[in-house]
Amino acid sequence: xxxxxxxxxxxxxxxxxxxxxxxxxxxxxxxxxxxxxxxxxxxxxxxxxxxxxxxxxxxxxxxxxxxxxxxxxxxxxxxxxxxxxxxxxxxxxxxxxxxxxxxxxxxxxxxxxxxxxxxxxxxxxxxxxxxxxxxxxxxxxxxxxxxxxxxxxxxxxxxxxxxxxxxxxxxxxxxxxxxxxxxxxxxxxxxxxxxxxxxxxxxxxxxxxxxxxxxxxxxxxxxxxxxxxxxxxxxxxxxxxxxxxxxxxxxxxxxxxxxxxxxxxxxxxxxxxxxxxxxxxxxxxxxxxxxxxxxxxxxxxxxxxxxxxxxxxxxxxxxxxxxxxxxxxxxxxxxxxxxxxxxxxxxxxxxxxxxxxxxxxxxxxxxxxxxxxxxxxx
Numbered sequence: 001x002x003x004x005x006x007x008x009x010x011x012x013x014x015x016x017x018x019x020x021x022x023x024x025x026x027x028x029x030x031x032x033x034x035x036x037x038x039x040x041x042x043x044x045x046x047x048x049x050x051x052x053x054x055x056x057x058x059x060x061x062x063x064x065x066x067x068x069x070x071x072x073x074x075x076x077x078x079x080x081x082x083x084x085x086x087x088x089x090x091x092x093x094x095x096x097x098x099x100x101x102x103x104x105x106x107x108x109x110x111x112x113x114x115x116x117x118x119x120x121x122x123x124x125x126x127x128x129x130x131x132x133x134x135x136x137x138x139x140x141x142x143x144x145x146x147x148x149x150x151x152x153x154x155x156x157x158x159x160x161x162x163x164x165x166x167x168x169x170x171x172x173x174x175x176x177x178x179x180x181x182x183x184x185x186x187x188x189x190x191x192x193x194x195x196x197x198x199x200x201x202x203x204x205x206x207x208x209x210x211x212x213x214x215x216x217x218x219x220x221x222x223x224x225x226x227x228x229x230x231x232x233x234x235x236x237x238x239x240x241x242x243x244x245x246x247x248x249x250x251x252x253x254x255x256x257x258x259x260x261x262x263x264x265x266x267x268x269x270x271x272x273x274x275x276x277x278x279x280x281x282x283x284x285x286x287x288x289x290x291x292x293x294x295x296x297x298x299x300x301x302x303x304x305x306x307x308x309x310x311x312x313x314x315x316x317x318x319x320x321x322x323x324x325x326x327x328x329x330x331x332x333x334x335x336x337x338x339x340x341x342x343x344x345x346x347x348x349x350x351x352x353x354x355x356x357x358x359x360x361x362x363x364x365x366x367x368x369x370x371x372x373x374x375x376x377x378x
Contacts, residue, residue: 043151044094048361054088054354058347064293065343067322078121080345081113082195086138094361098147106138108169110196117193117240119179126184132175132192139169139199143206158211165206165228169199171246172237190240194247194289201235202248204228218261226253233285244328247288250281257299269301273316279327286327291344293323301352310356321346 044050060082063070073079085108092102111133119126143163151157173192180186191197208226215221227250234245257271276294280286301314323344325333333340 044092044097044100044358045361046094046096048094048358050092050356050358052088052090052092052354052356054086054090054352056086056088056350056352057084058350059083060345060347062321062348063343063345064321064323065341066324067320069321070343076122078115080116082345083111083113084196085109095144097151099144100146101144102142104141106140106169107136108138108198109133109135110192110198112193112196117177119184126179128179130178132177132196134170134173134175134192134196134198136170136173136198137168139204140166141206142166143208145208156211156213158209161206161208161210163206163208165202165204165230167199167201167203167235169197171197171199171201171235173197177240191237192240194239195291197246200230200248201237201246202230202232204230204248220259222255222257222259224253224255227251227282229283230281231284233281234288239289244287244289247286247290247327249277249286249290249292251275251277252294255299265304265306267303267305269299269303269314271299271301273297273299279324279330287331289328290326291323291342292326293321293344293346295322295346296320297350308358311354312356313351313353315352316350318346318348 061074061079063073063079087107087109088104089107090102090104092100094100111131113129113131115121115125115127115129117132118130119128121127141163143161145159145161147157147159149157173196174189175192176187177190178187180188180190206226206228208224210222210224212222213220230248230250232248235248237246238244239246253273253275255271255273257269260268262268274294274296277290277292279290279292295318297316297318299314299316301312303310303312305311323342323346325341329340329342332338
């Protein structure tokens with residue numbers, strides 16, 4: 001049962017690396033964790049691999065300005081609807097029993113339905129709803145990490161990871177926009193909204209910290225902290241209206257949860273998470289067009305682990321959403337004296353499903369962890 005708890009932590013930690021994803025118009029791009037979650041790398045022995053695939057999907061349609069929902073958008077049927085699907089493929093490798101490396105390859109499928117982009121919202125617009133889409137490779141990530149404590153001597157551990165986010169995703173994706181021009185009688189090819197661009201065009205550096213604590217033979221807790229530093233201010237692509245360039249924003253995420261091992265291989269998870277885009281970057285400029293904001297969610301989940309295989313699913317449910325003022329909003333408010341605060345659409349929930357297989361190296365999960373095996377039920 002104690003080994004099963006370790007597998008439980010592995011199973012749900014896997015979900016972290018593939019669930020830091022867009023919350024709608026706030027463009028939090030998928031697969032945020034680059035240094036590797038402990039699901040990918042927990043007790044990887046020297047020469048051992050972990051292969052993982054993940055599926056995520058959400059539909060955003062609730063508009064927020066600050067933390068106030070603009071319910072009139074749904075009543076008037078002027079809401080923007082983003083439907084996004086992410087397929088992630090990652091591979092982790094144990095360089096030593098404590099040092100690990102990983103690579104992640106994300107693929108995205110986005111669809112965006114709106115009126116305001118295709119002639120305008122009523123009553124001043126045409127009220128004609130159309131769709132734009134994008135798909136393809138998103139931004140790849142490479143990372144290395146290190147477990148701070150010897151896994152053969154401790155039942156708990158923390159790792160620090162650093163990585164690089166490559167601008168492999170297309171960030172000037174175009175599609176057809178309807179009812180354009182002065183008389184609203186033209187169809188033109190133009191860049192799609194920032195929220196459905198496959199990439200952001202920036203070369204980023206990622207930092208993540210993760211840890212786990214078995215509390216007994218049945219219970220354990222795990223946590224992840226993640227930050228993406230995007231020093232590049234903008235990517236040089238003008239928005240559809242030509243007023244500014246797309247920003248290359250920082251991103252952040254945090255996750256804390258508890259695991260419970262119920263039956264052999266079957267396990268439950270309940271936690272909380274926050275993820276978002278800040279209005280000001282830590283390094284580099286913060287100008288350009290972005291929709292900053294964050295979402296706080298409760299995350300229930302279920303998983304199953306057997307031998308080298310793990311499958312898991314989690315369903316984060318939004319509890320609080322806030323579209324904060326952007327750097328551009330603050331600048332224009334100061335310049336004009338007129339308060340400016342844009343809106344953004346958020347999802348009610350996310351669907352995360354993943355599968356993992358470990359192979360190579362020494363026998364998977366047979367590292368004889370004395371401290372863990374000595375944990376007493378409390």
